[in-house]
Amino acid sequence: MKKQGVTITVHMVASVDGIIARPDNSISWFETGHPFEDGEEAEDPTAFLKSIDCYVMGSKTYELAMELSKDYGWAYGDKITIVLSHRKFEDDRPHIVFWEGDLQNLVKDHLSAKYKSVWVVGGAEVVNSLLQLKLVDEIRISLLPILLGNGLRYFDFLPEENKLKLLKAKAYKNGMIDLHYAVNQ
Amino acid sequence: MRKLKIFIAMSLDGFIAKPDDDLSFLKAVEKEGEDYGYEAFTSGIDTLIIGRKTYDYVVREIGSQHYDNGSNDVYIITRKPKPRKGKTIFYSGDLKELVLKLKSESGKDIYCDGGAEIIHQLLVQDLVDELIISIIPVLLGEGTRLFKKGRPEQTLKLQSIKSFETGLVQVNYLRNRIKSL
Numbered sequence: 001m002k003k004q005g006v007t008i009t010v011h012m013v014a015s016v017d018g019i020i021a022r023p024d025n026s027i028s029w030f031e032t033g034h035p036f037e038d039g040e041e042a043e044d045p046t047a048f049l050k051s052i053d054c055y056v057m058g059s060k061t062y063e064l065a066m067e068l069s070k071d072y073g074w075a076y077g078d079k080i081t082i083v084l085s086h087r088k089f090e091d092d093r094p095h096i097v098f099w100e101g102d103l104q105n106l107v108k109d110h111l112s113a114k115y116k117s118v119w120v121v122g123g124a125e126v127v128n129s130l131l132q133l134k135l136v137d138e139i140r141i142s143l144l145p146i147l148l149g150n151g152l153r154y155f156d157f158l159p160e161e162n163k164l165k166l167l168k169a170k171a172y173k174n175g176m177i178d179l180h181y182a183v184n185q
Numbered sequence: 186m187r188k189l190k191i192f193i194a195m196s197l198d199g200f201i202a203k204p205d206d207d208l209s210f211l212k213a214v215e216k217e218g219e220d221y222g223y224e225a226f227t228s229g230i231d232t233l234i235i236g237r238k239t240y241d242y243v244v245r246e247i248g249s250q251h252y253d254n255g256s257n258d259v260y261i262i263t264r265k266p267k268p269r270k271g272k273t274i275f276y277s278g279d280l281k282e283l284v285l286k287l288k289s290e291s292g293k294d295i296y297c298d299g300g301a302e303i304i305h306q307l308l309v310q311d312l313v314d315e316l317i318i319s320i321i322p323v324l325l326g327e328g329t330r331l332f333k334k335g336r337p338e339q340t341l342k343l344q345s346i347k348s349f350e351t352g353l354v355q356v357n358y359l360r361n362r363i364k365s366l
Contacts, residue, residue: 016318016341016358017332018199034342034361131324141197145343145358147308149336155198158326163213164197166322166352175343179354181197181322 006112009138010120010127015148020122022151025064027072029146032175036145039173052079053115056106059085061122076121082106084126107135124156132159134185139164145175187288188314189234189295191304192226193331194353196321200328201301206242210323214351221319221355222347231256231293234284234307237263237275239300249273252298260287262303284312305333314360316341322352 014020015029022029055076057065062083065075082097083089084106089098099106107130111118120126120136130136164181171177194211195201202208214221233252235243240261243251252259252273259273260283267275276283284307287295297307307313318331341358348354 016316016356017336029338032340034340036343038345039343139197143356145341145361147332147336147339147341149308149338150334153199155324158198158324161210161326162324164322164324164352166348166354169346169348169354171343171346175341177343177346177356179197179320181352 006107006115006118007137008107008111008118008120008130008135009140010130010136011140011142012122012127012154013142013144014154015146016143017147017149018153018155019148019151020124020154021064022148025067027068029144029148032145034145034175035173036171036175037173039171039175042172042174049077052117052119054111054118055079055081056111056118056120056126057081057083058123058126059083059087059089061126062089080115082111103129103135104133107133122154124152124154127154128156128158131162131183136183137185138167139179139181139183141179141181143177143179187232187290187292187294189284189288189297189307189312190226190230190315190317191297191307191313192223192317193299193304194319194321195331196323196325196328198324198326199330199332200325201299201331203325203328207328210321210325213323214319214321214349214353216349216351219349219351221349221353222317226317227296229294230296232258232260232287232295234260234262234287234295234297234303236300236303237261237265239298239303243298280306281310281312284310301329301331301333304331305336308332308336308339311337311339311360311362315344316356316358316360318356318358320354320356322354 078095086100163184168180261275263275266277340361342361344357346356
């Protein structure tokens with residue numbers, strides 16, 4: 001059944017070779033250092049992030065985000081963040097919600113009633129499942145100008161073909177490009 | 186010095202072909218009078234490097250004149266050496282040696298038209314100078330990947346990005362060998 005109201009966007013930051021995490025999870029590759037003069041100035045992230053209602057992530061992405069938060073702070077502010085997991089985690093923050101139920105129910109019964117713009121921030125398994133259930137509306141990919149060569153791939157053998165419609169493509173001064181697609185469902 | 190360039194199309198999830206060399210996904214971006222810069226690109230090259238399997242495929246589907254137009258030097262990378270055919274040379278020696286020799290000679294740039302295995306070897310040995318990738322608006326799910334794992338990290342410099350009505354986005358990257366601070 002088609003969900004209503006909510007737009008579900010899958011977002012990833014990846015290397016040109018489609019990798020989202022180095023084998024050791026270090027993130028210094030986010031600093032590009034090779035400017036693209038014709039690029040646009042980066043958007044004001046605060047205004048942009050405001051439009052997002054809710055984040056969804058898998059348990060491994062959550063663990064990585066927790067690990068990174070030690071050095072860089074929690075990346076998702078106090079927005080509701082739904083962590084898909086059958087495992088139990090100790091986390092008292094009121095905006096972190098653990099969900100061990102069905103993905104389809106989560107979207108249909110929960111997300112579509114409460115939110116307008118939900119961002120799925122990883123990982124590959126969650127994205128694969130959502131695509132398979134035809135629950136993804138948009139995909140936004142930010143590609144950084146590097147080939148990582150090894151590490152975790154974002155799209156790793158999806159079960160079927162998905163046609164996309166390009167909504168927007170642009171480049172920033174730091175050499176990052178942003179590709180924005182609608183998923184033809 | 187002459188550059189070694191890659192000009193290739195891939196799906197958003199990184200595949201250059203579906204299983205069994207199926208390239209039908211490219212039909213979705215075919216448009217009368219639009220060659221996505223291919224002719225301009227090939228006018229800047231005079232030497233090709235192609236893997237044997239890709240060569241066989243193209244000869245079967247299009248014909249050998251696709252590569253050997255009488256003026257291009259065409260190198261087919263193969264394990265089984267064969268006598269040269271016109272300007273087509275079947276090369277079974279060391280790939281790096283060949284590329285370094287070609288780069289040291291004068292002429293236009295060098296184009297590697299695949300396949301994935303040759304591109305992988307060239308990237309592993311850091312011999313690629315420019316990547317022009319046309320991203321097709323589709324997730325294929327399976328097939329032949331442009332980028333196999335097991336390569337060293339390499340920083341790039343974005344040169345240009347261009348999007349087309351068909352939804353194809355073409356990005357052009359230079360290999361940036363200068364270490365940033």
